[in-house]
Amino acid sequence: MQQIITNLEHMWTDDTRKDKSNRDIAQYLSNMLFRSCNPFALVLFLIDKAKDTHTAKTTTLSFFMMKEFDKWCKMNNSKLDIEKLISKDIQMKIYDICTRNHMTMFDMAVRCFHLCYHGNDHFLPRIRKFIENKKFKEAAHCAGKLGLQHHFDMSEIVLPLILQDKVNLLEVYVSGFPEHQEMLVRYLDHLCDRETDLDLVQSSIPKVSGVKMDKFQRKPLSKLAVRLLKLYKIPQDMCPNISNVRGLGALRYLLHKRFIEKGMGAGSWEEMVRGAVGDNDFMKEQLVEQLALYNELEEAAKWASVYNLSDSVIPEAVCSVRDDLISNKANNSENNISMQQDSACGDTEEDWENSCYTEAEINLSYYQLNLPLENIEIVDTLEKYDSCMTRLTQPGSVVGIDSEWRPAFCGQIQKVALLQLAVKDRVFLLDLVSLDKLFTEKMWQEFAQSFFCSSDVLKLGYGIESDLKMILRTFPCIKENMLGVKRIINLELLAKKFVLKDISPVFDEDDDSDKVRKPDGAAVDDDNSDSTGFSATAEKGLSEVVRKCFGKPLNKSEQMSDWERRPLRVQQIRYAALDAYVLLELYEVLLQLSKQQNSNIDMEPMISMKWLKPSKNEKRRAKQRGDHKQKAPKKLPARQTPVSGEPSSPKSLRVVVDTMLSGLGKQLRSCGVDVYIVEPYADHDRAVQISRKENRIVLTSGLPYDMIVGQVGYEMCYNVMCDTAKDQVIEVLNHFNIRVQQHDIFSRCQVCNGDVYLTIPSKDMELLAQRKVQMISGQSSNSSDQTVHEKVQLPELVTDLPKNSELETKFAEYGIDWTTVTVLGNGASIQTETVIQSIFSKVDTFYCCATCGKVFWEGTHFDRVCEQFSHVLGTQAKGPTVYEKLNENFS
Known part of the structure; x- marks a missing residue:
């Protein structure tokens, strides 16, 4: 074993190695692990004897060996007899090495050496030693990862961390252990109790250093407790003090609204x-x-x-x-009689009631539903549902979609309570609270498939992604069906493509239509009417778009309603119906604008599919709760079968890759594959658009595959399994049965995907370089030869420049504009500045990408790339070089 660590350290410190990715070291270590009768004992020895184990960095050999061993264990754990190979002595030694010198390796050590199991109490003395030495961070980390929290009182680890304001470690401490998460939140609830003396609690642990008393107050403690309560999905009734704090916050918000x-x-x-x-x-x-x-x-x-x-x-x-x-x-009765008598006698006392706005007057300031109340149907039975679906799924239907759910206070779980579906002559309000009691999971799946995935029905929404995300959260059983949603338009994004600020109201109104009138007839300008809340400047979202299109905003006073309460009030019914029905009217306006402006805007753009994915916060919370599981090995989808038959050339494969696989895209271009790399930060639906427009196969990986395949089909989408670009190239070429020949290497530009090159002799490329320097320095093409020579340090053979007319004719034959040093046709600048001066005397011919102007030449780089792709090259005899082949194609 000593020889193994000697070899590894020699390889690690050898600066002459060509492979800087350390694949050779990883391969050597893997071979030694397979040969060893006890790989756990071998790794323990190697890490213990490594010279850099005492350095707690991720750039050390010891960390690299543990990382590679972690990968090796994931692949081979099922083949190992863990109980025989890992003794308690081995476990204690690896624990001591990691906690003494290299805590960065501790998490991997717990996984590889199976340190977290029932009966691992022999680690307790080590953890208590940390507490004695006031190393509460290390104690919390070790106890949490080893599942030993139940052996420690709250005052031993939790309270010191709170006092030191190291609350982020508390999440690590209880991650993956729900009972301890509940205990932690209950303890915080106890600290938030007005009867709890926080000063007395703090003084009970004098050994804690670095106490931050400004954080050990009820307000910050309650904020922490509220966050953890929501994070761990703990019922609020378990924490009455926290519940009161949250409830008071909700109440203050309602009062403000x-x-x-x-x-x-x-x-x-x-x-x-x-x-x-x-x-x-x-x-x-x-x-x-x-x-x-x-x-x-x-x-x-x-x-x-x-x-x-x-x-x-x-x-x-x-x-x-x-x-x-x-x-x-x-x-009251006596007062009413008295008021009637005063009125009969002509009493002139001011009538305050008549000075207030009536409901009818308030409604005049808002856009109203252009549909009778009897045309709004609440769907709460199976019979009404069947009738509703018959109407909605008629081919050619256009349906406005909106949904409502009760605002969440104090940790309440939000679910969609009402789904509004509007057609031209009717609005259906699907009472999901009632229907959920009647429906099975299969019925919800059938609803999603027949409505949301129908290509015969155009569906309109405003900010529709949030509605779809909430529907999916309410009915998770329909997720697979929702992968195939079709013809859903987000009017929020579509409306932004038109200059709505310049639009006059579509409906003709009177001059005073934008003003609120008091009963006495005095007109009050809308912008100054603060007391009524009708100010147009306060509108936003759909309400603002409606105001700009129709002259009046939407009344959003019913937005914050209890939408789960039954029966719904008439005001709620009108509000819900209008939010869906107005989308039909808004889409008609946008269609008219498109015709008036002769716009080529796509009036049925695809929506983003981000709503199908958990957000970053949801992923983070799942990880903090410990809900995340170790990633299961990737499996090939059932319909993703390799292409069979005779091998094809790289030119026959046309693909589009998303930004996650941009490295794979560039590697495939080097092999001659036609690759479109999606722009950085673009959504996955951008890859779908390119696939449909240019008939390209989408290459993606992970969850996006499920979203994309539902839109383009299994034949036009491939789920890449491997992790590294080199392995991904092999995987993709093998799957599509592509045979790469040497003349395919570099047949496409890695930068722009162009497949046409301009062939330029070295002497003429040197002339172009000279001309480029003249342009940069601001000199004309007639500058003295000596001056140009001094600036670019060119050999004497090119200092005597031919006349401009001769040069223009000569370089036009190459497809180059001599005057501007650009490619004829597209104006791409020839990138001569990337060519080092010494190269001109060593290379006979240069090749310039006719699309982007990148300059290439055949040299050691070409040989290295051929060596890099030797694993995918065909076995046929060496043909003409890539540039000779390209020259033939171009000419």
Whole structure:
């Protein structure tokens, strides 16, 4: 074994090695592991004896060996007798090596040497040693990875980390262990209790250094607890103190929406308040108190009566108003009689009621539904559903789509409650709360397939991706069906392609149509009407687009409603129907604009498929919860069978690769394959567009394959399995049965995918280089020969330049404009600046890409590339060089 580590260290430090990727070292180590009777003991010895093990960096040989061993174990674990090969002594030694010198290797050591198992208590003394030495970070990391949290009290590891504000380590500490996640959140809930003395808690652990008391306060602790509560999906009733904090935040938000933004109707306000308060006595009292702070004393008194709160728990001012309301109620009939008598006598007292806006007057300021209420049908039975689907799936139908769900407060789970589907003469409101009780998973799958995946129905949405994502979250059983969605347009993106700010309202209105009128007839300009909340400048999203197209915005006061409450109010029904129906009208306007502007904009653009993928935050949270599993080995899809028959040439293969596989794309170009590499940061649907437009096969990997194959079909999509570009090239060429010959190497430009080269003798390329320097230096083509010679240091044989007319004629034959040093036709600049001066005397011929102007020449680089692709080259005898072949093709 000593000889093995000697060889490895010699290879690691050998600067003369050509293979800088360390594949040769990895191969040598793999061979030694296969030969060893106990690979675990071998790796332990190698890491222990490596000279750089004490250096805790990822650039060391010891880290490289552990990383390669981790890969080796994943491939060969099923073939190894773990119980016989890994003893407790081996486990303790690798633990000591990693925790003493190289913590960066600890996670891999836990996986490779199977350190996390029931009965691994022999590691406890080591972890307690960390605690004694006040190394709480290391103690938390080791205890968490080894699953030994239950042996430690909260005050031993959790509390010190909180005091030191190292809360990110808490997530590592409980990752993958739900019971400890719950214990952690409950402990934080205990710290948030008003009865808990935080100073006393902190002083109980004097050994903790670096305490940050500003973080050990109820507000930051409650924020941390709320985040973890949501992260670990823990029911809020387990944490009453945290629940009160979150509930109060939700209540304050509702108060702001109602009384500051004035963006909630009375019905929505009442529903949402009841949902946020629930049966929590603390929240009932807080509601009344917060309303009093807003000086809404009558509203506060009303809710105090609704919840039957005693005078001792509500503000004194609210008590007084409540008493007045009770006494006034008894005198209502007498007051009404008195008001009638005053009116008959001509009393001129101001009528405050008539000075307020009526519902009808408010509606005049908003765009209204152009459909009778009886044409809106709530679909809540199987019979109504069948009738609805018969109408919606008629070929040629255009359907507006929107969905509603209840706003989430205090950790409530959000689900789509209503799905609005509008056609020209009718709006169907699918009551998903009721239908979910009647439907099976198969019925939901059939609905997704027949509606969302129908190519006969055009579907319109505004910000539709968020609706689809929420529908998928509500009904995860339809995910596979939703991979094949067709003809769905996001009007939000389509509307941005038109200059909507210059559009006059489509519907003719009176001069005062954009003004709010008071009962006395005085017109108030819309932009100055702050008190009504009708200001056009406050509109956004769909409401703003509707205002620009139709002159009035949408009334969004019902947006924050309890959409799971049944029956729905009439205001909710109108609001929901309009949000879907207006999309049909908006699309008609955009079609008219397209015709008026003679636009070539695609009026049925594909939507992005990002909604099918979990977001970065969702992935991160899954990882923090410990929900992520070790990636299963990639399996070849059932319909992804290799191409059989006679081998084909690289020129016969036309592909498009997404940005994840750009390295593979460049390698394939080097082999002569026609490759379109999608622009950086473009969505996967861009690859689908290119595939359809240019008839190219999509090369992708992982989850995007499932999304893309549903749109282009199995024949036009391939799921790449390998990880490295070199292995991916072999995989793709073998799958499509492509035979690469030597003349295929470099037959395409790696930069631009061009397959036409201009052949230029060395002397003439030197002239072009000289001309390029003249242009850069600002000198004319008639500059003195000596001056040019000094600037570019060219040999004497080219210092006597022919006349411009002769040069222009000569280089035109090559396909080059001498005056501008560009390719004739497309104007691409010839990149002579990339050619080193010494190369001119060593190379006879240069080759210039006719598409991008990149300059190539055959030399050692060509030999290296041929050697690099020796694994895919055909066995036929060496033919003409790549550039000779290209020259033949071009001429």
